[in-house]
Amino acid sequence: MAPENAHSETEGWQDAPRDPDPSDLGYELDDWEVIRARKDDRGHLMFLPEEEEMLRDEAFIVADARSVCDVVDRI
Template sequence: MTSDIDSDEQRSESVDWESVSPDPDLEDDLGYELGDMDVIETNNGSGQILLLPPDEESIRDQSFIVAQESMLVDLLDSC
């Protein structure tokens, strides 16, 4: 079984899904880079938080995550 995956460079790779690990490594297998995020609590009593990169240069449209608090999972502790 194969599938095409589009990357930022608009290229496609053929993937044999049967050979992919059921528990892939985030960096080696999926190409994710884990980074630090600052957690900022809102002051309106809603329990909402902002997750922002620690340096201002990293803030851009793609840097924001909008989610309900109940949807957050600490991947290092839960996986």
């Protein structure tokens, strides 16, 4: 048996815009610095938050350069 609010949740998803604004999803945009481990386009990228407090909380990302793309270029 489905929960009572299952129907309203389905309607909510159907009414949601196909391309919502990130702030509507609860996301906050932050500025992060990108550091390349090598000068060529291979190797790893390190993403560091510009806010020092976040860095102290160990907020950072290390990713293979081939796994990263700029989503603005994909629109």
